Amino acid sequence: MSEYYTEALVLDWEEVNNSDAFVHLYTQKLGKVRAKAVGIRKITSKLAGHFQPLNFVNVRLVDGGSLLLVDGLSIKKIKLTGALIAARIIKNAAAEFQPDPVAWNFIKAIFMSEDEAKLGNFLMLFKAMGFEPASDKCSFCRRGFISVFSYADAQFICGNCVKDLKLSENEIQLL
Numbered sequence: 001m002s003e004y005y006t007e008a009l010v011l012d013w014e015e016v017n018n019s020d021a022f023v024h025l026y027t028q029k030l031g032k033v034r035a036k037a038v039g040i041r042k043i044t045s046k047l048a049g050h051f052q053p054l055n056f057v058n059v060r061l062v063d064g065g066s067l068l069l070v071d072g073l074s075i076k077k078i079k080l081t082g083a084l085i086a087a088r089i090i091k092n093a094a095a096e097f098q099p100d101p102v103a104w105n106f107i108k109a110i111f112m113s114e115d116e117a118k119l120g121n122f123l124m125l126f127k128a129m130g131f132e133p134a135s136d137k138c139s140f141c142r143r144g145f146i147s148v149f150s151y152a153d154a155q156f157i158c159g160n161c162v163k164d165l166k167l168s169e170n171e172i173q174l175l
């Protein structure tokens with residue numbers, strides 16, 4: 001059984017039942033993880049307020065085969081329009097259990113800055129997470145300018161190719 005104390009950004013919740021949820025976190029020490037929070041959906045939960053999506057937190061996680069969220073405190077609540085989209089990008093694009101200091105420092109800085117322009121530069125966010133487009137041209141047709149990231153292919157593609165490939169909104173991120 002291992003225990004971790006780490007800073008983290010709360011990305012999302014996934015309901016398990018009426019009392020429990022999986023909390024998706026982007027952590028400094030473990031990279032992206034999903035931890036079960038027992039009782040967090042109960043009205044009496046002391047953790048629920050601290051672990052709302054987009055909060056920066058200090059969290060204590062216990063790994064006994066699967067990850068449990070046992071304690072924590074929010075450091076800062078982020079209230080920016082672009083933050084939800086940035087959190088969705090991190091949830092979809094970051095690798096599980098692969099801590100990345102460059103990505104962590106970048107993500108923490110843009111969220112803490114409360115600067116909409118920095119937070120809304122999704123191409124920079126992808127680059128910080130290691131997805132560097134080879135050029136500004138579409139990886140499929142090599143002609144159109146990149147305007148979309150395809151999660152399925154982990155490629156930067158143009159608007160026309162998105163239509164040709166019939167990718168749904170869940171499979172792509174507009175840049």
Ligand SMILES: [Zn+2]
Nearest residue numbers: 138141158161
């Ligand atoms: Zn294209």
